[in-house]
Amino acid sequence: MSENFIDIRNISRHFGTVKAVDDVSFSIKQGEFFSLLGPSGCGKTTLLRLLAGFESANQGEIFIDGVDVTTMPPNLRPTNMVFQNYAIFPHINVKKNIEFGMRKEKLSKQELENRVQEVLSLVKLEGYEERFSNQLSGGQRQRIALARALIKRPKVLLLDEPLGALDKKLRDEMQIELRNLQKAVGITFVFVTHDQSESISMSDRVAVMNEGQIQQISDPHDLYYNPQNIFVSDFIGTTNFLSSSTGSSNGENIMVKIDQIGEFSIKNKLNIPENDNETVVSIRPEAIVLSPSPIDKGDIVMEGTIENSSYYGELTSFYVRVQGAENPLIASSQRFDNNSFEGNKCYLSINFEDINLLKKE
Amino acid sequence: MKLNENRTLYIYVLIYFGFLYIPVMFLPIFSFNQGIHMAFPLQGFSTEHYEDMWNSPKLFDALWNSIYVGVVSSLMATMLAFFAAKAFTKYKFRGQALSYGAILTPFLIPEIILAIALLVIWVSVGLPLGLTPIIIGHVLFCTPFCMIILIARMEGFDNNLEEASRDLGEGVFMTFWRVSFPILLPGLIAAFLLGFIISFDEFLLAMFLQGSDQTLPIYMWGQLRFARRLPHVLALGAVIIVATSLVVMLAYWLRNVGQPQEKQDLTFKI
Numbered sequence A: 001m002s003e004n005f006i007d008i009r010n011i012s013r014h015f016g017t018v019k020a021v022d023d024v025s026f027s028i029k030q031g032e033f034f035s036l037l038g039p040s041g042c043g044k045t046t047l048l049r050l051l052a053g054f055e056s057a058n059q060g061e062i063f064i065d066g067v068d069v070t071t072m073p074p075n076l077r078p079t080n081m082v083f084q085n086y087a088i089f090p091h092i093n094v095k096k097n098i099e100f101g102m103r104k105e106k107l108s109k110q111e112l113e114n115r116v117q118e119v120l121s122l123v124k125l126e127g128y129e130e131r132f133s134n135q136l137s138g139g140q141r142q143r144i145a146l147a148r149a150l151i152k153r154p155k156v157l158l159l160d161e162p163l164g165a166l167d168k169k170l171r172d173e174m175q176i177e178l179r180n181l182q183k184a185v186g187i188t189f190v191f192v193t194h195d196q197s198e199s200i201s202m203s204d205r206v207a208v209m210n211e212g213q214i215q216q217i218s219d220p221h222d223l224y225y226n227p228q229n230i231f232v233s234d235f236i237g238t239t240n241f242l243s244s245s246t247g248s249s250n251g252e253n254i255m256v257k258i259d260q261i262g263e264f265s266i267k268n269k270l271n272i273p274e275n276d277n278e279t280v281v282s283i284r285p286e287a288i289v290l291s292p293s294p295i296d297k298g299d300i301v302m303e304g305t306i307e308n309s310s311y312y313g314e315l316t317s318f319y320v321r322v323q324g325a326e327n328p329l330i331a332s333s334q335r336f337d338n339n340s341f342e343g344n345k346c347y348l349s350i351n352f353e354d355i356n357l358l359k360k361e
Numbered sequence B: 001m002k003l004n005e006n007r008t009l010y011i012y013v014l015i016y017f018g019f020l021y022i023p024v025m026f027l028p029i030f031s032f033n034q035g036i037h038m039a040f041p042l043q044g045f046s047t048e049h050y051e052d053m054w055n056s057p058k059l060f061d062a063l064w065n066s067i068y069v070g071v072v073s074s075l076m077a078t079m080l081a082f083f084a085a086k087a088f089t090k091y092k093f094r095g096q097a098l099s100y101g102a103i104l105t106p107f108l109i110p111e112i113i114l115a116i117a118l119l120v121i122w123v124s125v126g127l128p129l130g131l132t133p134i135i136i137g138h139v140l141f142c143t144p145f146c147m148i149i150l151i152a153r154m155e156g157f158d159n160n161l162e163e164a165s166r167d168l169g170e171g172v173f174m175t176f177w178r179v180s181f182p183i184l185l186p187g188l189i190a191a192f193l194l195g196f197i198i199s200f201d202e203f204l205l206a207m208f209l210q211g212s213d214q215t216l217p218i219y220m221w222g223q224l225r226f227a228r229r230l231p232h233v234l235a236l237g238a239v240i241i242v243a244t245s246l247v248v249m250l251a252y253w254l255r256n257v258g259q260p261q262e263k264q265d266l267t268f269k270i
C-alpha cells in the first residue's frame, strides 16, 4: 500500500478571478475510499476534473502512482470517471457502452465478453446488455456508468456526486453497495459529495473543502469529534457554538471562560494561544445530557427551560435556554415527550471532553 | 370553443392553404396540358412536355451543375457551420456575439450586394467565372442557415459525453467519430439538406457569377423568353416540386430516426 498513491502538490485552478481550487496539497493512499466534501461551488468538481485531466492546472503538479500526470491528456491517464449525470452514450446499447473503452486493449471476442459479464455481475445488471440509456432507471444508469469505468480496471476511479440524482432509499442502498464494491475491487476511489452524512458513512478519509481550499483531512470519526476549525465543525452535523475566551494554559489544558456558563479547564487539542478573546467552543447536541430531575454526574451541570422541541423520528431536538444565555442550546435525545419535564424545567450536563475549543475565523 | 368559431377557423385554414398551394398546383396541371398556351380551358391530357424535357441535353447539363454546386457547397457549409456551432454551444469566449453576427451577415445583407461584391472581387483578381465562384458564394450564403439549425440541435448536446469518451481512452478524432458524429448525424443531415435546397434554387449569385456554366434556375429563366419552351419548364417545375417534397419528407423522417417513440417530434423544426 503506497501512502502517496495520488500526490497533489500545490495545485491551483483559477477561472478569471474565481479561485476554484487554490494551492491545494494532499495525498491519497492506494486502495482508499477518499471523499471530497464541501458546499456547492467550493471546487470539488474542479479538483476531480484536474485529476481526470479535463482541467489544466494554473500551477502545481499531480502524481498518480509515481507518474507525473499534470499535463497528460485524459485518455492517457490511469483514471476513469463516473459523471454526475452518468453520460451514458445514448446511441449505443448497454453492452456497447461498457465495451466502449476497450477498443485499444485488443482482447479476443471471448475475453471481452468475459470482462463485460464480470463487470455486469459486479453491478448486478446481467441481462441488460441490449437496453438503451433511455430504457434504464437512474439507479441502473449509475451502475452502467460504474461498469463502463470499472471494466478498464483503472488505478483510480473518480466519482462526481454519483448518488445525487437518486431518491433517498436507493441512495442509502447504493452507498452500501458502492462501499462493498470498492472493497471487492480494491481500486482507489475519489468520491465527490456535498452530503456530509454520505461522506461520513462511506469513506476511509474525508477532505473537507471550502472556497477552493482544504479545511481538514481526517477519518470520519475525527472529522466529527475533532473538527479543526469552525467551518468543519459547522458543516459536519449540527453543533452549538458559544463565544469564549482563553486564560492561562498548563500545556495540555487551558482555562476557558465560556459565555454565560462559566470558566473551566479543558483540553487544548488545537494549541489555541493563552488570553485569546477570539475563540468559540463547539458542543454537539448529543453530548448534552438532558434530564427532568437534577443530575449529579457530569463535569458541568446546569438548569434550564425547554423552549421548543422538534421531533425527527429517531431523535428529538430540544431547544433549551440556560439562565442568562443569549441563544438556546440544542440538545438531542431519543426521548421525544417533553411532558415529563414539569413546567419545561430541565437539567443538563456536559463533559469537558465533549467541548471543542476553536479559533474564531 | 363554440362551433361557430370553429367553423371560422376552419375556413381560415382552408383559405390559407389554398393561397399557399393553388398557384403551385398550376405547374403540374399545365405541364400535362396539350399545346403551348397556359390558359383555361385545358386542351387535353398529354405528356409531350415531359418528352420535350427529357430531350433537352442543356437542361440535364444545368441540372448536373446545380446538383454538383448544391452538394459541394452544402457539404462545405455544413462542415463550417458545425465548427462554428460547436464553438458557440460549447464555449463562452470574448467576441462571441460579434463573431456570431459576422457569420450571420451574408444571411442578412441583400443577396444582390453579396453577388456584386463577389463578382467584383472575382473579376478584379482575374479569375474565370463559372461554378467555382458560385460554390464559394453559396458556401457563404448557406453557412448561416446550416449554423442556425446545428446550434439548435447542439444546444442540448451533453458535453459530458465527449468527456466520457476521452476518459475511456479515445482521442479527439475518435471521440468525434464514435460519439459526436453519430449522435449529431440527424442534425448534420438536416443542415446539409437545407443547404442543398437553398443552393439548388439560388438565383442571384448564380446569375452574376455564371460564366458559361448555367445552374438550373438560370437555365429555366433563360427558357422563359421563348414561349414555345415554356411548357417544358412547367414540367421541370412539377418534377422539382415532387423531388423537393420527397427531400423534405426524408429530412423529416431522419429527424426521428433513432429517437425513442415518446421523444419523437411532430413539428419540422429548423
Ligand SMILES: Nc1ncnc2c1ncn2[C@@H]1O[C@H](COP(=O)(O)OP(=O)(O)OP(=O)(O)O)[C@@H](O)[C@H]1O
Pocket (backbone or CB within 6 Å): A015, A018, A019, A020, A038, A039, A040, A041, A042, A043, A044, A045, A046, A047, A194
Ligand atoms: N469552466 C468554468 N468557468 C468559470 N468558472 C468555473 C468553471 N468551472 C467552475 N467554475 C467556478 O469554480 C467554482 C467551483 O466550481 P465547482 O464546479 O468545482 O464546484 P463544486 O464544488 O463542484 O460545486 P457543486 O457542489 O455545486 O457541484 C465555482 O465558483 C464555479 O462557478
Ligand SMILES: [Mg+2]
Pocket (backbone or CB within 6 Å): A044, A045, A046
Ligand atoms: Mg460539482
